[in-house]
Amino acid sequence: MEEFMRDKLKSFFTEHWTYMAVSSACKLDLFDNLQDAKTAKQLVEKLSLNEEKLLLLLNALHNAGYLDKSGHYFKVNSISEFLIGNNPESLKYACLNWSSEHLTAWQYLDYSIKTGKSSFEEIYGEPFFDYLNNHPEKLDAYHKAMYEYAKDDYKNLSDVIDFSKHKSVMDVGGGYGAVLENIKNKTPNLECILFDLPQVIDKVSIPSIKKISGSFFDIIPNQTETIILSRVLHDWNDKKVSIILKNCFEALPNNGTLYVIENCSDKIKIDLSLLSLNMTAMCESYERASTQYILLCKNTGFQFHSETKLNELQTILIFEK
Numbered sequence: 001m002e003e004f005m006r007d008k009l010k011s012f013f014t015e016h017w018t019y020m021a022v023s024s025a026c027k028l029d030l031f032d033n034l035q036d037a038k039t040a041k042q043l044v045e046k047l048s049l050n051e052e053k054l055l056l057l058l059n060a061l062h063n064a065g066y067l068d069k070s071g072h073y074f075k076v077n078s079i080s081e082f083l084i085g086n087n088p089e090s091l092k093y094a095c096l097n098w099s100s101e102h103l104t105a106w107q108y109l110d111y112s113i114k115t116g117k118s119s120f121e122e123i124y125g126e127p128f129f130d131y132l133n134n135h136p137e138k139l140d141a142y143h144k145a146m147y148e149y150a151k152d153d154y155k156n157l158s159d160v161i162d163f164s165k166h167k168s169v170m171d172v173g174g175g176y177g178a179v180l181e182n183i184k185n186k187t188p189n190l191e192c193i194l195f196d197l198p199q200v201i202d203k204v205s206i207p208s209i210k211k212i213s214g215s216f217f218d219i220i221p222n223q224t225e226t227i228i229l230s231r232v233l234h235d236w237n238d239k240k241v242s243i244i245l246k247n248c249f250e251a252l253p254n255n256g257t258l259y260v261i262e263n264c265s266d267k268i269k270i271d272l273s274l275l276s277l278n279m280t281a282m283c284e285s286y287e288r289a290s291t292q293y294i295l296l297c298k299n300t301g302f303q304f305h306s307e308t309k310l311n312e313l314q315t316i317l318i319f320e321k
């Protein structure tokens, strides 16, 4: 038994090697290039790689179940086809997301545990979203990753909330617009406004969605009676959350509606401690309970109206001004 435990631990220490191999393959566009079976030699010619080391990676991916192999030929299988960039169901950028700055921040988690501060900020010298805005390629990769997750996470949104009762809706911190695309599909006549930082807004072109750029820490324009804050508040500490909520409150007319969509730790059976540690390392934040979001909103002046489940993880908290 003791030996079994020790062996289990020894394998556990290097479990991340498989993910890093898959992520490196994404970075090298290997899966994109293996939609048709190819040999290592053929890939080397196309992508200028080291043949001996590429063969090691291809065999590792095959043995871990991420590539099919026949003779000297490798090909994507039913899992890795989701790591091809132009697959409409792709998770390529979601895969890449966790292997760069996130992984570095996790390496210094001990700093966050000692200080309560973001290890990301300590390492990179600026807060996460500032860093993204100063690195356009990183910004684009991050938002593509968020969009890939969002397409799954928000697919039931318009079934759960009837947005047709509103005249317009503004998604504040809406990224590449997955939430509004979902709403627009069900309620094409609703005016939809995407609000995010200028560097993000500049990259989005969704027909029939109005774009406004700005920072939710400065001012949110009063152009709608409905605001959505989805997976925004969990990025910030209580002080910053209060500023965002105050600006939402000021942007809305009386009787306006605020939808807060978050993973609420008290509403699900899954333990969110690891996700909270990730938020701590990246942004000095954490996954809150619904009661904490409700209190923060009430302190800004909002009245809690009701709540509804969006999916296994996320809850929609509905407030009125």
Ligand SMILES: C[S@@+](CC[C@H](N)C(=O)[O-])C[C@H]1O[C@@H](n2cnc3c(N)ncnc32)[C@H](O)[C@@H]1O
Residues within 6 Å of the ligand: 129, 146, 147, 150, 172, 173, 174, 175, 176, 178, 195, 196, 197, 200, 214, 215, 216, 217, 229, 230, 231, 232, 235
């Ligand atoms: C975790 S992402 C959530 C994106 C999207 N709402 C979703 O659920 O997939 C946080 C979003 O907040 C935006 N954001 C960060 N700082 C901002 C600021 N100061 N003003 C406006 N948006 C900001 C980011 O660009 C990003 O789109």
